[in-house]
Amino acid sequence: MYRTLLAxxxxxxxxxFGAVKADEVLKFRGVMHATFAxxxxxxxxxxxxxxxxxxxxxxxxxxxxxxTCYLLAHTDYINGTGTFESFNGVTLKDGSELWxxxxxxxxxxxxNSLFDxxxxxxxxKGRFEGAKGDGTFTGMRLSPLAVGADLYVDWVINIKK
Numbered sequence: 001m002y003r004t005l006l007a008x009x010x011x012x013x014x015x016x017f018g019a020v021k022a023d024e025v026l027k028f029r030g031v032m033h034a035t036f037a038x039x040x041x042x043x044x045x046x047x048x049x050x051x052x053x054x055x056x057x058x059x060x061x062x063x064x065x066x067x068t069c070y071l072l073a074h075t076d077y078i079n080g081t082g083t084f085e086s087f088n089g090v091t092l093k094d095g096s097e098l099w100x101x102x103x104x105x106x107x108x109x110x111x112n113s114l115f116d117x118x119x120x121x122x123x124x125k126g127r128f129e130g131a132k133g134d135g136t137f138t139g140m141r142l143s144p145l146a147v148g149a150d151l152y153v154d155w156v157i158n159i160k161k
Contacts, residue, residue: 023133024159026098028090030069030139032057034149039075047079053145059090067092071102071153080108080144084115090155096126100157102137113141119157133159 032055039051052074059069073086086102104117119135139153 023161026061026090026155026157026159028059028061028067028069028155030057030059030071030090030153030155032069032071032151032153034145034147034151037145037147037149045078047077049075049077051075051077051145055149055151059092061092065093075106075145077106077145080113081106084117088119092126094126096124096128098124098128098131098157098159100133100135104137106141111143113145115139115141115153119155121157121159128159130161131159132161133157 034053034055036054037051038053039049042048042050052072054070054072056068056070059067061067067090069088069090071086071088073084075084076082083105084103087099088102089097089099091097098121100119100121102117102119104115106113106115116138117136119133119137121131121133121135124131135155135157137153137155139151141149141151143149
């Protein structure tokens with residue numbers, strides 16, 4: 001009985017360690033600059049615009065390493081507040097790439113726009129080949145959305161293979 005109990009505990013521990021090694025949590029801050037922004041005024045409400053934008057910049061990881069990152073988004077805002085969807089990518093120093101979609105909400109606070117939402121991993125290459133997963137993000141744009149606008153995003157992405 002004692003040996004059976006020890007064997008069961010050992011199997012549970014090995015299974016738990018195996019699951020932990022298979023998953024990775026990627027945390028980084030993306031500091032980006034708008035390189036494209038275009039909007040169309042909609043007639044249903046004052047201040048309602050639908051837009052497309054692209055940001056690119058630097059990804060900074062907690063261990064001090066850096067990479068590059070980008071996002072392509074479409075927005076649906078009334079006076080700067082509303083929803084958005086984006087396709088995003090991060091490329092690390094080793095050449096690995098992770099691609100993910102984000103869905104979120106933006107709200108205006110003073111001169112800044114705060115945003116948050118969820119992430120769905122869609123794939124990657126290198127160490128992220130075959131990746132799936134999910135995550136969350138928060139961030140702030142420091143000026144109105146237009147070419148030249150700067151923003152930062154704190155990403156927490158749970159990668160599963």
